[in-house]
Amino acid sequence: MRNQLWFKLTGAFALIIFIGMVVTVGLASQGAATQFEHFMVANQMVRPATMQAALANYYTRNGGWQGVDTTLDALLLDASDGMMTGMFGSMMGMLANRIQVLDAEGAVMADSAGAAGGEPVSAAPLEHWPVIVDDVLVGELVVEGSLMGAGMVDTAPVVESITRTVFIAAVIAALTGLLLAAVLVRQITRPLVDLSHASRRIAAGDLHVRVPVKSDDEVGELTDTFNQMAASLEQQETLRQSMMADIAHELRTPLTGLQGAIEAMQDGVFPADAENLEALHVEVLLLNRLVDDLRTLANAEAGQLALEKAPVDVAELCRSQVNAMQFRAAEKGITLTADCPAQAPPVVADAQRLNQV
Structure with missing residues (x-):
């Protein structure tokens, strides 16, 4: 499950690449077939006029x-300019039509069916193309069927070859693209995995963990924000521990005094008279104030501090605070005075909170 995002992104890339490959191969195959057929129609590999000229040159x-009869194949090749012959084989094999060369008297001089010296072909339809040398009829080219038909050459092997080549190229491109996509997805998800591990460590109490920032993009910004959060949590934890230590110290002082005074009374060192009990009462009041301060602090942090x-x-508040601190100030050789007007306008405030300040 932890690699679910990696599989999702990689699968999405794979689907896109597959669809692109199918569309590319399909369009390329269709386009190749169409263009090749157009090529064959526009560039007839065997043209009657060129065949007539080739036969006339041979006769001359x-x-x-x-x-x-032994050179008919070569003559047809010359007439076609040699186009595509290497791909399909000899011109004889390419032709679906039977061709005969007749002399001026109508005798068969050459036959694509290998029947030289035989009877002229008589099956209909026939095309007759005269061979003229120096304005003299020296022979005739006879074609069974139509020599101008576009179906003389089977285009299926060429289209299949092109389709196969395009498919192989598309598969190679798809595999390369999928590999690059996997690397890219890995680079995207690796920082997220690191953040997940670091979050678990913070949840377990390890606030010192940090994740290295490896990019300047949104993932890098998220990592930097996470590190700032971890640093803030660590600082807050340090402050909390320091505060707890201070609270323990503040509580220990009056508790130690109370414990010592009570033990002294139990041992008979000090009598349990009103004066000593008053001193213990003062220490208890101090403890109550510390507890109230802790509760006030907790309410303030929770946003529940009510004024x-x-x-x-x-003016009276200032004078009372100065009088309360006179004893401690005198012990340190400090003289406190309250410089307040005799009549100061009252303010709306929480007197207890002001005393704490």
């Missing part, structure tokens, strides 16, 4: 049709 070079506001004579 050789002074007749001798040997034309009991009422009109307060500030």
Whole structure:
């Protein structure tokens, strides 16, 4: 479950790559088939006019049709300019039509079916293309069917080859993209995993843990904010421990005095008279004040500190506080005086909280 985000993001990238690969291969295959068919139509590999010219040249070079039956394939190749022959094999194999070369008397000089010297083809439909040399009819090119048809060459092998090549390229690109996506997702999720581990350590009480910031993006900002939070928690914990130590010290002093005085009375060192009991009472009042201060502090931290506001004579409040501190100040050689006006306007405040301040 801890790697669930990694699997989700990687799976999303994989789905996008797969869809892109399927669309690319499909469009490429369809486009290749369409363009190849257009190419075949626009560039007929065997053109009657060029075949007529090739046969006329042969007749001129050789002074007749001798040997034309053995060179018909080469003549057709010359007529087609050699286009695509290496991919499909010989021109004879490419042609779905039967072709014959006749002399001026109508005798068969060459036959694509290998029947030279036989009877001229008579199956319909036929196309007759005269071969003329120096304005003289020297022969005839006879084609069974139509030589101009676009179906002379089977385009399926070419389309399959192109589709196979595009598919292999798409698979390689998809695997490469998926690998890069996995690395990218790893870089994104690794800091989040570190933050999760650090959060667990903080929950367990380890406030010293920090996560290194490795980027300047949103994840890096989140990591930096987490570190600031951890530092603040550590500082608050330090202050809390210091406050607890101070509270323990403040409570220990009057408690120690009370314990010592009570033990002295029990041992008969001091009599349990009114004067000594009054001293113990003062220590108890001090403890009550400390407890009240702790409760006040807790309420303030919880946002529950209520102020009991009422009109307060500030001058009288200052004089009473000075009088209360006179004894402690005199012990240290300090003289306190209250410089207050005789008649000061009252203010609305909490007198008890002002005394604490």
